[in-house]
Amino acid sequence: MLQSASKSDHLDLLHVWEASVRATHDFLAESDLLALKPLILEQYFDAVDLTLARNETGDIVGFCGTSDGTIEMLFIAPHARGQGVGALLASHAIDTQAATKVDVNEQNDQAIGFYQHMGFVVVGRSLVDGQGKPYPLLHMALLNS
Numbered sequence: 001m002l003q004s005a006s007k008s009d010h011l012d013l014l015h016v017w018e019a020s021v022r023a024t025h026d027f028l029a030e031s032d033l034l035a036l037k038p039l040i041l042e043q044y045f046d047a048v049d050l051t052l053a054r055n056e057t058g059d060i061v062g063f064c065g066t067s068d069g070t071i072e073m074l075f076i077a078p079h080a081r082g083q084g085v086g087a088l089l090a091s092h093a094i095d096t097q098a099a100t101k102v103d104v105n106e107q108n109d110q111a112i113g114f115y116q117h118m119g120f121v122v123v124g125r126s127l128v129d130g131q132g133k134p135y136p137l138l139h140m141a142l143l144n145s
Contacts, residue, residue: 002092005050007064012060013052014041020062020075027107029076032133051092053085064089070104090118094142105129106136115140 005013017040019031032046048065055061061080071093076136093099102120104129112122125137 005052022079066097100142103137
């Protein structure tokens with residue numbers, strides 16, 4: 001079930017974010033992950049339109065944040081990966097929030113493959129991430145939108 005996230009969901013979303021990052025971003029230094037946590041909670045969640053997915057027992061199993069036609073964050077709880085939660089959230093962002101762009105860490109092959117499966121193609125590359133760290137980003141877009 002998809003629903004808009006509220007401020008009261010932010011701590012639960014942070015737990016999903018951290019578990020997801022630890023499961024998929026093995027290239028990320030621990031110090032960088034720890035530095036991101038307060039930024040995610042105190043700034044980034046408030047800067048996007050957040051949609052969350054709950055399982056049949058009501059637990060949050062993933063979320064997507066969009067802003068200005070861009071998927072800024074899409075994270076799935078490790079135990080819920082491969083069950084269609086990411087595709088559901090991404091499709092919602094594309095269909096109802098006009099999301100046509102996303103930046104993906106170049107080292108995250110699974111995310112690149114996921115977005116390619118969703119119809120995104122690589123249209124550019126940056127040598128550093130949004131914080132200026134040496135984690136190259138691939139800029140991806142839906143070209144037939």
